[in-house]
Amino acid sequence: MSTHTKSATHTAAALEAFDAEWQEWHAAHERHRAHPHGFLAVTHLHWLTAEPTRLEGAPGTWSLEADVVRVVLEPGESLLQDGTELGGSVQLGPIEERGGINLVSGDTVIEVAKRGGEYIVRPRNPANALLQDYQGTPAYTPNAAFAVAGTFVPFDEPRSTTVGAAVEGIQHVYEAPGEIRFKLAGQELTLTAFNGYAPGSLSVLFTDQTSGKTTYAANRSLSVVPAADGTVVLDFNRAVNLPCAYTDLATCPLPPAENRLPVAIEAGEKIPYERQDQK
Template identity: 60%
Template structure:
């Protein structure tokens, strides 16, 4: 998680305040954070190991690299394993024959094992999916790290959280064609950056009380990934103060693989300025796009 100090004042980090920072310590802390982030990203069963995404329907179907026939119905995903086939549940229990996973909540999922392959059974955009995660995936082996801008305190913005009076939901698009996601919106984050005031719609973050903003900016599609970037914000202070450290803006899985269902930013979350901070477009994605255009793959 980002280590941030919340403050009530909706002003950008000024030369006077940033001058007080130990820039060497700031850079070391950022480097440690990003190294940890990349390590988790390159986990042998992380999303870089995903080899395919299979959308389940009511027709039993067998998929390459995954044992059994898979389908879904009103009760949730089901797998029918042939004699000699098996899976292993997260608790180590063996699975054979017919196994019903039961209803899976939106953005939830379970993982079972087929040898070294982790099989993710999940629900995204109202549909059940199966995603194999194979540690031997060549894409994972090719991963050399994510390019970034150099960390710079000028991209730290102070602001405030503006909660909505009545909880509401917003529907956003997805990196997966035809899919939509619905998120609860607790409010907006207002902040000032380089003399201008902006607002971004915020979602609930991964930890209780924290916030997540998805955004694009003037660098999107140029030096940064075109579809989205994400920024985690620590829980607002008692006075609503927050701190946005854009040096910690990161890519979502769709920046690396076509087997992702990442949400797109809400309407209005496109900043008209270039946020020259945080992660850039992955090298592997650039190479894949060039090869595709050239007809190599």
């Protein structure tokens, strides 16, 4: 076998492995998205106020005062918290920003959370039509050209960064520990990074020149893990939609202005079937 043939075979094998790893990752991500009590199961989005109110999809009368949620349950009504049955007058909180408490009522998980400084209640029921009818999310064919090397450059001090939200009237504030510099399509580019959910990971919210055309207009998200020396791999094939791409009952953050990329990233998840008529 010639050196050229060996090289071509090696390249083909590497691309095949790249594709297989992506398929496995995306299948796992889809399973997580379609969890019986995931965001596709959200039936309502309620904003709590001081006025005691009965909420559709949840038992009890709900109100908010001094950072504490109060639920008054009538005889015959109950909620479970970590397996413990609650009844009568129940107090919950305070809840930290982006934190939440899950309560159970029959088949429904009731999320009590704080988003943009406001308290929300979101019942999640597996029978919700959005979840029942979910067909999966279309995505670009994996392309190794969109897995690019970059460098994470930490700021001298983390920067508080305020961004808008998918829901009007609220804002999110994130700590940005630094920025990621990389090159794509012949351009030197930079993305502001926020702290990710997993320790040591970073989360990048962005739009690009496909946004609103083949990919969701408001945002996509990419998780990266810098090495000790700051090197990162930005694999845009693993760019995913946030919950707001599927439902109006989500409070997802929008990317900071500097993360609106001037290139077309034809990789990762596309506009969900559920939003195809809203391009």
